[in-house]
Structures are given as structure tokens and as C-alpha cells.
Amino acid sequence: MSLPTEYIGVIAEKSGGPEVLKFVKRPIPELDDDELLVKVAAAGVSRPDVLQRLGRYTLPKDAHDVLGLEISGTVIARGSRATSAIGAHVCCLMNGGGYANYAVVKESLTLPIPKRCAWSDAAGIPEACFTVWYNMMEVGALQRGERVLLHGGTSGVGTFAIQIARAHGAIVFASAGDARKVEACKKLGAHYGIDYKNEDFIEICKRETGGEGVEIIMDMVGGDYFARNVDCLAMDGRLIEIAYLRGAKVELNIDTIMNKRITITGSKLRPLPMERKARIAQQMQRQLWPWIDQAKVRPVIDKIFPFQKVMDAHKYLESGQHVGKIILEIQ
Amino acid sequence: MSLPTEYIGVIAEKSGGPEVLKFVKRPIPELDDDELLVKVAAAGVSRPDVLQRLGRYTLPKDAHDVLGLEISGTVIARGSRATSAIGAHVCCLMNGGGYANYAVVKESLTLPIPKRCAWSDAAGIPEACFTVWYNMMEVGALQRGERVLLHGGTSGVGTFAIQIARAHGAIVFASAGDARKVEACKKLGAHYGIDYKNEDFIEICKRETGGEGVEIIMDMVGGDYFARNVDCLAMDGRLIEIAYLRGAKVELNIDTIMNKRITITGSKLRPLPMERKARIAQQMQRQLWPWIDQAKVRPVIDKIFPFQKVMDAHKYLESGQHVGKIILEIQ
Numbered sequence: 001m002s003l004p005t006e007y008i009g010v011i012a013e014k015s016g017g018p019e020v021l022k023f024v025k026r027p028i029p030e031l032d033d034d035e036l037l038v039k040v041a042a043a044g045v046s047r048p049d050v051l052q053r054l055g056r057y058t059l060p061k062d063a064h065d066v067l068g069l070e071i072s073g074t075v076i077a078r079g080s081r082a083t084s085a086i087g088a089h090v091c092c093l094m095n096g097g098g099y100a101n102y103a104v105v106k107e108s109l110t111l112p113i114p115k116r117c118a119w120s121d122a123a124g125i126p127e128a129c130f131t132v133w134y135n136m137m138e139v140g141a142l143q144r145g146e147r148v149l150l151h152g153g154t155s156g157v158g159t160f161a162i163q164i165a166r167a168h169g170a171i172v173f174a175s176a177g178d179a180r181k182v183e184a185c186k187k188l189g190a191h192y193g194i195d196y197k198n199e200d201f202i203e204i205c206k207r208e209t210g211g212e213g214v215e216i217i218m219d220m221v222g223g224d225y226f227a228r229n230v231d232c233l234a235m236d237g238r239l240i241e242i243a244y245l246r247g248a249k250v251e252l253n254i255d256t257i258m259n260k261r262i263t264i265t266g267s268k269l270r271p272l273p274m275e276r277k278a279r280i281a282q283q284m285q286r287q288l289w290p291w292i293d294q295a296k297v298r299p300v301i302d303k304i305f306p307f308q309k310v311m312d313a314h315k316y317l318e319s320g321q322h323v324g325k326i327i328l329e330i331q
Numbered sequence: 332m333s334l335p336t337e338y339i340g341v342i343a344e345k346s347g348g349p350e351v352l353k354f355v356k357r358p359i360p361e362l363d364d365d366e367l368l369v370k371v372a373a374a375g376v377s378r379p380d381v382l383q384r385l386g387r388y389t390l391p392k393d394a395h396d397v398l399g400l401e402i403s404g405t406v407i408a409r410g411s412r413a414t415s416a417i418g419a420h421v422c423c424l425m426n427g428g429g430y431a432n433y434a435v436v437k438e439s440l441t442l443p444i445p446k447r448c449a450w451s452d453a454a455g456i457p458e459a460c461f462t463v464w465y466n467m468m469e470v471g472a473l474q475r476g477e478r479v480l481l482h483g484g485t486s487g488v489g490t491f492a493i494q495i496a497r498a499h500g501a502i503v504f505a506s507a508g509d510a511r512k513v514e515a516c517k518k519l520g521a522h523y524g525i526d527y528k529n530e531d532f533i534e535i536c537k538r539e540t541g542g543e544g545v546e547i548i549m550d551m552v553g554g555d556y557f558a559r560n561v562d563c564l565a566m567d568g569r570l571i572e573i574a575y576l577r578g579a580k581v582e583l584n585i586d587t588i589m590n591k592r593i594t595i596t597g598s599k600l601r602p603l604p605m606e607r608k609a610r611i612a613q614q615m616q617r618q619l620w621p622w623i624d625q626a627k628v629r630p631v632i633d634k635i636f637p638f639q640k641v642m643d644a645h646k647y648l649e650s651g652q653h654v655g656k657i658i659l660e661i662q
Contacts, residue, residue: 058590222585226583226585241585241588241589242589244585244586248584248585248586248587249582249583249584249585250582250583250584250585251580251581251582251583252557252580252581252582252583252595253579253580253581254553254557254572254575254579254580254581254597255575255579256579257572257595257596257597258572258573258575258597258598258599259389259599259602261596261597261598262596262597263594263595263596264583264588264594264595264596265588265592265593265594265595266585266588266589266592266593267589267592268589268590271590
């Protein structure tokens with residue numbers, strides 16, 4: 001089979017609404033030693049893609065201007081040090097370049113497609129699961145029996161976080177914006193669902209933990225949630241920031257931190273050093289992949305758009321109606 | 332030898348200046364299984380004692396109203412499960428009760444007096460070293476070759492922190508309030524001394540680390556130092572709060588935390604669970620005691636006051652002139 005020399009990808013020509021997205025044709029670059037060329041089957045649509053389109057995401061130096069942080073597909077070529085089989089079905093975390101019919105990926109961030117997963121399921125795993133695994137399992141060091149509060153329970157990250165925390169033996173509180181979404185959180189395994197528009201998450205967490213609060217909060221809200229999250233934490237609790245939809249500037253009381261021995265931390269997935277991402281991939285394959293194989297953790301796909309409808313996919317993500325991942329079917 | 336039935340201790344009769352300190356006579360309580368009765372030789376005078384006197388320290392439920400968090404002395408009786416030799420020379424971390432001629436202590440928080448240490452040296456070790464070991468070594472997980480910034484370099488905690496960080500192979504930045512104190516920090520092993528009244532600690536730390544900043548800051552200042560500490564941290568840096576002399580309420584930017592993957596945490600030593608304190612004691616005996624024996628780490632005693640002059644000792648601590656620990660000689 002002769003290899004393709006060009007690919008079609010989607011860039012944001014300038015900062016703005018979904019209408020700035022544009023299809024471009026580019027030459028496929030030569031593979032580095034540690035890279036694979038993948039014929040893309042499906043790509044995940046993630047919030048950082050939208051932030052990048054809006055010009056609100058500081059891109060790491062080596063980032064791709066083609067959008068898309070995760071794909072599934074078939075390996076069709078490999079660099080000199082790569083060992084993947086040609087024809088292998090993989091899914092992969094990327095530093096951009098996923099909204100494309102062919103993509104160059106780092107072999108170390110590539111994982112086999114789990115059993116029973118369709119292309120579209122597999123494309124929705126990497127970005128959310130690397131985020132959850134790094135923050136909740138590695139940084140947060142979630143322990144069996146600990147109590148975890150997950151805001152944004154029906155987001156792509158949230159749907160995986162609920163299931164992973166549950167599979168790991170944690171007690172899961174999940175917040176979402178309406179009764180339908182709260183129900184979805186519970187179906188995914190949340191012990192307690194919180195309708196944040198009508199209920200007070202602190203009150204519910206404190207009541208259900210005998211006043212103690214939760215050990216871990218993975219937060220994507222920030223703003224006025226910050227102090228409330230701190231209030232909601234138990235002794236030795238960990239607050240992990242992965243986004244701040246309601247604002248980044250917050251107030252902190254050092255005395256509260258000291259009294260409860262709270263740890264506050266946060267990260268962005270994309271600028272993480274390669275070797276750390278590779279280690280997360282290895283841990284996920286060892287611990288998370290068996291859970292997916294056993295259907296303890298299932299990718300939740302809300303809607304699949306054809307590649308040509310990428311603008312609609314972005315509009316839909318921004319509407320906030322979804323429960324789970326939004327996927328582009330590429331070919 | 333017949334055991335004493337009463338002890339003389341110092342309490343703060345009400346909140347206020349050094350004049351509220353008062354000597355009282357009390358019966359010595361019966362020993363619990365895991366306790367020792369110690370004839371006190373010397374006691375350390377620490378900032379939390381002053382805060383307690385001022386009524387600005389929330390006492391844990393089981394705390395003693397007699398001041399004093401650390402002593403050295405001779406074991407003269409032991410509880411049924413305690414194994415220390417009668418006559419053993421020990422120093423000990425306490426939950427209050429140290430400003431006294433006899434004290435009941437938990438055996439698990441007791442350590443042998445290091446070689447070459449006088450009673451007064453040994454009495455100044457526990458409170459500062461437990462604080463440093465827990466925060467900098469255990470929570471901060473300081474690694475060889477990492478860069479650490481220590482504010483309050485000439486405080487009791489600071490003088491130990493500089494030496495311990497240096498002995499552990501870290502690069503040490505220490506700040507202090509005048510040229511004499513900066514010189515003292517350097518003599519203790521700080522690679523860089525910072526006169527915070529005349530120099531910008533961020534500028535110095537950044538310059539000497541090729542713009543990267545420091546991996547760990549142990550802070551006792553808070554207030555306007557908070558945001559500057561965050562600014563001064565390197566990627567994956569840890570900010571550890573142990574006091575907030577300039578105020579507890581501060582502002583935080585979640586985006587900065589996420590971009591640099593910063594961890595912010597803090598603690599108070601006194602309310603730490605007993606089992607954790609006991610574990611710290613074991614780690615200190617294994618790692619820190621040999622450094623003290625080898626004179627890699629030396630207790631820095633600024634001034635020794637006779638027991639009767641406890642008010643003067645408090646006044647002197649509050650004057651901020653000291654370099655190192657202030658000690659009460661009891662008997």
C-alpha cells in the first residue's frame with residue numbers, strides 16, 4: 001500500500017465562533033523515530049479545542065495548530081524506533097492534530113483499543129481519561145473508601161471520573177446542572193447526585209459524611225466555587241483544579257488551609273512533559289483498561305458528528321446539553 | 332527515690348502581654364500506659380506559645396493550659412506500656428505543659444538527647460525540627476538538588492530548616508530582616524542570603540536559578556508574600572504555609588496554579604494526629620539524629636533565661652532580635 005502524502009485537517013483561522021473553523025490540506029511530515037502515522041477513524045471534541053478556537057488557551061510551544069487532542073484509528077506507518085504493528089487499532093492522546101484524516105502521533109501516548117469499543121468510543125477516551133487519571137489518581141492519590149466530589153459530572157471528564165472513582169472503591173458525589181444530568185451521574189455510579197442549581201453541594205456532602213466533608217474535589221468551575229470547595233473538604237483534603245469556567249481569581253484563607261491541612265493544586269494536561277504522559281498511559285493500560293474490558297468503565301458518547309459537521313460539533317459542545325463525549329467520525 | 336506529687340507550671344491567666352503569665356502549682360496526674368514523667372531540665376520558648384498567650388491560637392481539645400511545646404529532661408517514671416529506662420535523658424515534643432519543673436509526655440514523641448547536646452540545646456530541637464521535618468521533608472518531599480526558599484531564616488524553625496535542607500543536599504535561599512541575620516543564615520549553610528527589607532527575593536531566586544524559580548517555599552509570612560511566593564516558584568513547585576505573620580487572607584490565580592502545576596498546602600503541628608507525630612519522630616531519629624551527631628545540624632541557641640524570667644523570654648521573642656531558639660532553664 002502506498003502511503004498518503006497529504007492530510008486534511010481543521011484549524012481555527014482566527015479566534016472566534018465555530019465559523020472560524022476551516023479545512024486545510026497539508027503535507028504529511030516525516031515521522032520521528034518515536035512516532036506513528038495513523039489513518040484516523042474518529043476524533044474526540046474537547047473543551048480545550050473550543051478554548052483554543054476562542055483564543056483563550058495558551059498553546060505550548062510545540063503544539064499543532066490543527067485542532068483535536070485525541071483520536072482512534074489504524075497504524076499505517078512507524079518511525080525507526082517504534083514497534084507498533086502496522087494495522088494495529090489504537091487510540092491516542094495528542095498535542096493537537098486530531099481533527100484530521102491522517103495524524104502523526106507519539107507511540108508512547110498510544111494505547112490499544114479496548115475490547116468491545118467502537119472507533120467512536122475509543123476516540124473519546126484519551127483526553128478525558130488522561131486528565132482524570134493524572135489528577136484524581138496520581139496527583140490526588142484517591143484511596144479506596146475516600147469520598148470524592150466531582151463537579152461537571154456529565155462532562156466528558158466527569159462521566160469517566162465518576163466511573164473510575166467508583167471502580168476504584170471511592171464514595172462519589174457528582175454535581176450537574178439539571179435533574180436529567182443528575183440522573184445520568186447516578187446511572188454512571190455516583191452515590192450522590194447534586195443538582196447545583198437547586199441544591200447546596202456543601203450541605204449535601206457534609207450531611208452524607210457526618211459533617212466531615214470530602215477528601216478530594218476535582219474542580220472545573222473555580223470562581224465562587226473555590227471557597228465553597230475549600231469549605232467542603234475534609235481534614236487532609238485535596239482540591240484539584242482542572243478548569244475555571246467561572247473565573248480564575250479567587251480568595252484563599254491560609255488559616256483554613258493550615259487548620260484542615262488542605263492541599264490545593266492543579267494542572268493542564270497538554271503542557272505536561274512527554275515522559276509523564278507516557279507514564280500515565282502505562283498506568284492506564286495496567287489499571288483502567290481492564291476496567292473498560294470488564295465494562296466497569298464505559299465510554300459515554302453523547303453524539304457523533306460527521307467530519308464535515310465540525311462546526312456543529314463545536315456549537316453543540318458550547319450549548320452544554322451533552323452528557324459524555326462528542327465525537328467526529330472521520331472516515 | 333520518692334516521686335514528686337506536684338509540679339510548678341506557667342499558664343496565661345488571660346489573653347494579653349507577657350505580664351499575664353503566672354506560676355501555678357498543680358498535682359502531677361497519673362501516667363497513662365504510654366506516658367513518661369520527666370524531670371524537666373530546659374524548655375523551648377516558641378512562637379505558638381506567644382500566640383497562645385495572646386489568645387490567637389485555637390487550642391486543640393486535648394491541649395494543656397500550661398505553656399511550652401518542648402522540653403529536655405530525665406525520665407523518672409513510666410506508664411505500664413512504656414519501655415524507656417528510668418534515668419534516660421530525653422527531649423520531647425508536647426501538646427503544652429513544657430514550662431514546668433515536671434512534665435508528663437507521650438513516649439512516642441520522645442527522642443534521646445543527641446550526642447554533644449546540652450540540656451538547653453536539646454530543649455530547642457523538638458518543636459522546630461518536627462515542624463521542619465513534617466513540612467519540608469515529608470509533605471514537601473524535598474529532593475537532593477532542589478532549590479528551597481526559607482523565609483524567617485533566623486527563627487528557631489528557620490535555623491534548623493537551613494541546616495536540614497543543606498544536609499539533605501538542597502540549594503538553600505534564606506531571607507531575613509537585616510544584614511546581621513542574613514550573615515547568620517549564610518553561616519548556617521544558606522547558599523544565598525536575602526535581606527528582605529532591601530532586596531527582592533523573587534529577583535534573587537529567579538536570577539540564581541536561571542529564571543526557573545525554587546521548587547519549595549516554606550512560608551511563615553503570608554499576606555503580601557503569598558502571591559510573590561507563587562510567582563517565585565518553579566514548575567511543579569510546592570508552597571507550604573506554616574504561619575502568616577502578615578495576614579491569612581490572600582488572593583490566588585487558579586490559572587497560575589494550573590500552568591505551573593503548583594501545590595499549596597499548610598499545617599499546624601499541634602493538632603496533627605498522634606500517630607503521625609510518632610512517625611515523624613521515628614524518621615527524625617533515623618535521618619536527622621545522625622546529622623546532629625555529626626554536627627552537620629547544630630541547635631542554634633540565642634539566649635537562655637532562668638525559669639523565673641519567663642516573661643522576659645516572651646518579651647525577647649516578640650522583639651524579634653533573636654537568631655535561633657530561646658530557652659528556659661528549669662532546674
